[in-house]
Amino acid sequence: xxxxxxxxxxxxxxxxxxxxxxxxxxxxxxxxxxxxxxxxxxxxxxxxxxxxxxxxxxxxxxxxxxxxxxxxxxxxxxxxxxxxxxxxxxxxxxxxxxxxxxxxxxxxxxxxxxxxxxxxxxxxxxxxxxxxxxxxxxxxxxxxxxxxxxxxxxxxxxxxxxxxxxxxxxxxxxxxxxxxxxxxxxxxxxxxxxxxxxxxxxxxxxxxxxxxxxxxxxxxxxxxxxxxxxxxxxxxxxxxxxxxxxxxxxxxxxxxxxxxxxxxxxxxxxxxxxxxxxxxxxxxxxxxxxxxxxxxxxxxxxxxxxxxxxxxxxxxxxx
Numbered sequence: 001x002x003x004x005x006x007x008x009x010x011x012x013x014x015x016x017x018x019x020x021x022x023x024x025x026x027x028x029x030x031x032x033x034x035x036x037x038x039x040x041x042x043x044x045x046x047x048x049x050x051x052x053x054x055x056x057x058x059x060x061x062x063x064x065x066x067x068x069x070x071x072x073x074x075x076x077x078x079x080x081x082x083x084x085x086x087x088x089x090x091x092x093x094x095x096x097x098x099x100x101x102x103x104x105x106x107x108x109x110x111x112x113x114x115x116x117x118x119x120x121x122x123x124x125x126x127x128x129x130x131x132x133x134x135x136x137x138x139x140x141x142x143x144x145x146x147x148x149x150x151x152x153x154x155x156x157x158x159x160x161x162x163x164x165x166x167x168x169x170x171x172x173x174x175x176x177x178x179x180x181x182x183x184x185x186x187x188x189x190x191x192x193x194x195x196x197x198x199x200x201x202x203x204x205x206x207x208x209x210x211x212x213x214x215x216x217x218x219x220x221x222x223x224x225x226x227x228x229x230x231x232x233x234x235x236x237x238x239x240x241x242x243x244x245x246x247x248x249x250x251x252x253x254x255x256x257x258x259x260x261x262x263x264x265x266x267x268x269x270x271x272x273x274x275x276x277x278x279x280x281x282x283x284x285x286x287x288x289x290x291x292x293x294x295x296x297x298x299x300x301x302x303x304x305x306x307x308x309x310x311x312x313x314x315x316x317x318x319x
Contacts, residue, residue: 051227052220055165056082056198059213062161063200070153071127071204080199080210088191090214094183097143101155102177102188105166108223110216111177111188114158116151120202120209125150127204143181151179158211170223189216196220255298255309256287285312 060077067075094100099116125147143151155176163174180186189195194217202209220227258278270276280286288296288309298309 049220049224049227051169051223052082052196055162055169056213058165058168059162060200062164063158063211066157066161067154067202070157071124073127073204076203078201078203080201082196082198084194084217085197085214086191087189087193087195090195090197091183091186096183097141097181098183099143099151099155100180100183100186101151101158102180103159104175104177105215105219106173106175108172108215108219110219112213112215112219113186113188114155115210115212115214116154117209117211119207120204120211121147121151121154123204123207123209124154148179155179158213162213170226193218252291254289254292256289257300258286 056079060079064075064077067077094115095118098118099121101114101116103112103114104110105112121143128150159174159176163172166172166174195214196217198213198215200211200213202211258280260276260278262276282300285297285299286309287294288298288311294315296314297312299312301308301310
């Protein structure tokens with residue numbers, strides 16, 4: 001019977017083992033709990049900022065025409081998406097070498113950038129020099145002088161069309177800063193700074209590449225309300241041109257001198273020299289109509305040898 005009992009040493013060992021199993025369970029439970037990365041949900045719809053949506057759509061249309069003049073064929077362009085990304089995340093995904101155009105949009109703060117997919121650059125190079133639109137492997141290969149000149153030409157087209165698109169919403173001026181081919185050397189923003197990223201897919205003869213436009217989120221903060229309320233072009237030049245065009249539109253203006261009613265028999269008996277008396281007294285204001293709609297009251301008068309009316313008041317809807 002005594003042999004079946006556990007010794008004190010065995011009891012202590014058993015208790016220590018049980019304690020460790022509980023600790024392991026706690027550690028496993030703690031490993032399953034991870035902090036939520038809110039940046040995973042930092043995606044926006046361009047529809048929330050109608051002004052940016054308008055700018056992007058007009059940039060696409062303008063860039064299509066500009067690229068057609070460069071590659072001598074009609075490319076297909078379509079929007080892949082708009083999102084908010086951190087600068088470090090954006091740079092980490094760029095290949096080496098990359099074609100990165102740096103520029104400022106006055107009066108917006110901060111430096112913006114346009115990245116052109118190296119595959120797209122080689123597609124354009126091949127097309128310009130008469131070859132097929134086929135991408136090449138570019139890892140570890142620097143751009144040649146000819147390729148850099150073509151990159152500058154593509155960026156200039158992007159800048160020009162982007163400035164035109166922005167000016168339909170907000171008067172701006174784009175100032176190019178330079179070109180960078182190594183993403184690791186970019187120091188225009190902190191790693192966690194947020195950028196609005198617009199991705200544009202360009203398809204040339206079946207081969208495609210990406211153009212990205214990145215604008216610092218804080219750059220548009222002072223103009224967010226303006227951009228949210230923009231559904232069409234509202235610049236001064238557009239409004240003035242529209243007003244000038246409207247001022248040239250001819251309209252019908254008529255003055256109702258008075259009214260009366262007669263029978264059909266009296267109408268048939270009318271002859272030259274007969275007088276028809278109107279119900280409105282001579283000194284009372286007459287009705288002035290614009291395109292058949294009563295708009296003013298006026299008094300009859302005369303200017304030189306011509307009859308005239310003098311405006312008295314504007315008629316309201318309740319009149």
